[in-house]
Amino acid sequence: MDFAELNRLLELVSQGELSVESAGEKITAARQAEQSLQESSVQSEGVGDVPGVTLDLDRQQRCGFPEVIYGENKTAATIAATMQAQHDNGQPSLATRISAEKAAVITAQLDGxxxxxxxxxxRWDLIEGGPSIPGRVLVISAGTSDLSVAQEAVETLRWMGITYECIEDVGVAGPHRLAAQVDRLRAADVLIVAAGLEGALPSVVGGYVDCPVIAVPTSVGYGTAFGGVTALLGMLNSCASNVLVANVDAGFKAAYNAGVMLRRLKQLPEQKTRVESQELQA
Structure with missing residues (x-):
């Protein structure tokens, strides 16, 4: 209750137009309403209002990037409402594993x-513009059958605002193709390598560079490829010490972690400057 309303009640009491008891009840009711509103605000802080979804709007503050929508088994309406809520709160949206049918519904509903x-x-970016995180990621696919996974990584990098390049179809069956790209490999800060079958390519790439190589096994291959498990196990046993491994077909996860690495590297000089400034002030 604001001062003007309280003053009005007191005037009514002084003029005999409102009893003290009635005025007290009105003041109490107003205080309870204000308290309820404050509690509701605290409970909903960082949570989006989407039916059936507890949208984590605070994730960007905690983790550096907004929540990503995993689209399988979600309706187009739920995905669209979630993206709209993020957009309304100033956050870019990324939704993975979206069928063409769902995409048609959502793109018709949400402009941009x-x-x-x-x-x-x-992907729903806030504004058109250049990369916001320094550094370069090189996305490599062993064969054209691995492109869907590589492109999932590319879309994630675009959403994160990271400069990227792509090299396609340079699997180990034609080693000269990769050897011709060594200068580009060494110019990258992080590499993402998607490969199926036996999954050998990340180890070969790792032997050429001094930066992290995030290997992504794909579910490409005949029977004993076991839907990417053979590539996964091969990559986990890589003799190249700089090879890290994501889940099968997880181009998003590889790119997201590449972005986290670059974002952290960007923060280190800023943190050093703050520490030095605090030491000087002390």
């Missing part, structure tokens, strides 16, 4: 959402 049909990814 783009769909990559190879990656099966929807």
């Amino acid at each position: 959402v783009v769909y990559n049909d190879v990656a099966r990814v929807l």
